Amino acid sequence: xxxxxxxxxxxxIQIDNEPxxxxxxxxxxxxxxxxxxxxxxxxxxxxxxxxxxxxSNDKFHPADLMSKKMDYLYCxxxxxxxxxxxxxxxxxxxxxxxxxxxxxxxxxTTVDVLFFGERIIEVTLPMxxxxxxxxxxxxxxxxxxxxxxxxxxxxxxxxVQVPIFIEEGEYIKVDTRTGAYVExxx
Amino acid sequence: xxxxxKINTLKTRAKIISAVRFFFESENFIEVETPIRTPAPLxxxxxxxxxxxxxxxxxxxxxxxxxxxxxxxxxIFQITKCFRNGEIGERHNIxxxxxxxxRKDADYLNLIDDVKNLLDFICDKVDCSKIxxxxxxxxxDDAWKKFTGTPLDDIPDGFEFDKTMVEKIEPDLPVxxxxxISDFPAVFxxxxxxxxxxxxxxERLEIYINGVELANGCTEQIDKKLQIKRLRDEQLxxxxxxxxxxxxxDKFVDSxxxxxxxxxxxxxxxxxxxxxxxxxxxxxxxxxxxx
Numbered sequence: 177x178x179x180x181x182x183x184x185x186x187x188x189i190q191i192d193n194e195p196x197x198x199x200x201x202x203x204x205x206x207x208x209x210x211x212x213x214x215x216x217x218x219x220x221x222x223x224x225x226x227x228x229x230x231x232s233n234d235k236f237h238p239a240d241l242m243s244k245k246m247d248y249l250y251c252x253x254x255x256x257x258x259x260x261x262x263x264x265x266x267x268x269x270x271x272x273x274x275x276x277x278x279x280x281x282x283x284x285t286t287v288d289v290l291f292f293g294e295r296i297i298e299v300t301l302p303m304x305x306x307x308x309x310x311x312x313x314x315x316x317x318x319x320x321x322x323x324x325x326x327x328x329x330x331x332x333x334x335x336v337q338v339p340i341f342i343e344e345g346e347y348i349k350v351d352t353r354t355g356a357y358v359e360x361x362x
Numbered sequence: 363x364x365x366x367x368k369i370n371t372l373k374t375r376a377k378i379i380s381a382v383r384f385f386f387e388s389e390n391f392i393e394v395e396t397p398i399r400t401p402a403p404l405x406x407x408x409x410x411x412x413x414x415x416x417x418x419x420x421x422x423x424x425x426x427x428x429x430x431x432x433x434x435x436x437x438i439f440q441i442t443k444c445f446r447n448g449e450i451g452e453r454h455n456i457x458x459x460x461x462x463x464x465r466k467d468a469d470y471l472n473l474i475d476d477v478k479n480l481l482d483f484i485c486d487k488v489d490c491s492k493i494x495x496x497x498x499x500x501x502x503d504d505a506w507k508k509f510t511g512t513p514l515d516d517i518p519d520g521f522e523f524d525k526t527m528v529e530k531i532e533p534d535l536p537v538x539x540x541x542x543i544s545d546f547p548a549v550f551x552x553x554x555x556x557x558x559x560x561x562x563x564x565e566r567l568e569i570y571i572n573g574v575e576l577a578n579g580c581t582e583q584i585d586k587k588l589q590i591k592r593l594r595d596e597q598l599x600x601x602x603x604x605x606x607x608x609x610x611x612d613k614f615v616d617s618x619x620x621x622x623x624x625x626x627x628x629x630x631x632x633x634x635x636x637x638x639x640x641x642x643x644x645x646x647x648x649x650x651x652x653x
Binding site: 181202203204205206207208209210211212214229231232233 | 406408409448449450451452453454520521523524525527528529550551568575578603604628630
């Protein structure tokens with residue numbers, strides 16, 4: 177249990193059965209009055225931000241969170257299935273948890289999975305992933321302008337701008353935070 | 363090595379403290395010293411003293427300064443260290459410097475003139491554009507109505523009251539002037555005299571500059587019976603809250619037999635320096651901070 181006075185940025189707490197991460201913390205107190213801890217939090221399920229003031233003796237449970245390396249197996253339409261490589265247990269994640277990384281998620285990739293209780297609430301990919309170019313027309317070198325790019329479709333279905341020297345069948349590295357092409361991969 | 367900015371701040375700090383002393387001496391106040399270690403801090407439900415062996419560190423010099431008033435001194439001041447457990451933040455440090463002064467035969471409105479004259483005096487000695495000799499006085503009832511839209515007919519519980527002060531009123535106070543909020547609820551003012559025309563309000567005021575609470579003062583409670591009752595209530599409240607209940611302040615209570623009508627003010631020196639140095643955080647103006 178944490179008291180409001182122990183909260184600090186980055187701490188993960190549970191309120192009404194939902195996990196929150198503390199993103200801001202401010203102590204104020206009128207000279208003769210009570211201590212007021214103004215806490216800014218982000219709901220880890222919905223992503224929405226939330227401000228609330230607490231008294232010093234208000235108590236918080238740490239959020240029941242666990243992080244695990246897991247292998248992504250398949251998608252059955254709405255659910256994404258991940259396997260614990262040690263226990264071989266399978267766990268499903270909702271599509272909305274995957275929404276941000278869907279474009280870079282390949283079967284049999286190892287990812288970081290964050291559980292809230294039994295529920296998967298976050299799946300994190302490595303910063304760079306290697307993906308195959310499945311379709312890209314040959315580049316047209318018009319004038320001699322540098323940084324000429326063309327669209328390329330990757331094996332996940334995602335389309336990204338690549339330099340014109342990238343050809344179908346080659347592998348490239350993509351930054352999963354921005355979705356941008358980084359370099360040609362061996 | 364200290365940064366250039368820190369050195370400048372410490373020079374300004376020294377000048378301000380020297381100006382404060384100079385001001386009170388020129389007003390014929392006597393500078394006094396009172397114990398830092400005390401067996402019996404005054405019971406206030408929201409102010410927690412630090413243990414120091416068998417004693418406590420003073421949360422304020424108030425009980426001792428009032429004993430000096432009762433003992434025959436008429437105008438006294440001091441700058442001293444006070445300690446309040448758990449108070450640490452951008453405007454709080456557990457150990458901080460307090461300026462307190464008391465005047466015999468005065469009421470809380472006389473203190474406003476003292477603050478005005480003090481700030482003007484400091485501005486003469488220190489290069490400052492942040493202290494404002496333009497004063498606005500507003501009663502808490504008017505401020506409450508103005509900033510919350512509802513009258514303060516029923517006093518909310520302490521937490522709701524303080525939350526409203528900190529979140530709705532202080533941030534919206536006029537800037538570029540010194541704001542005095544007067545007549546706080548008597549229930550939250552255990553050491554202050556009640557107003558003659560309204561027993562639910564105390565002759566107490568707070569001074570704000572740019573939304574920062576700088577000072578708190580009141581016409582002192584000199585009715586021994588009432589003061590004993592209020593201290594007992596605060597002790598009970600502390601007990602209910604599971605807090606340390608301090609020993610009964612015998613000497614202070616006894617001195618009330620001879621306590622003259624008087625008014626006293628406590629002003630946070632570090633906050634004053636913050637305002638003058640345009641600092642956002644108290645640690646920026648402390649010589650040594652806890653953080």
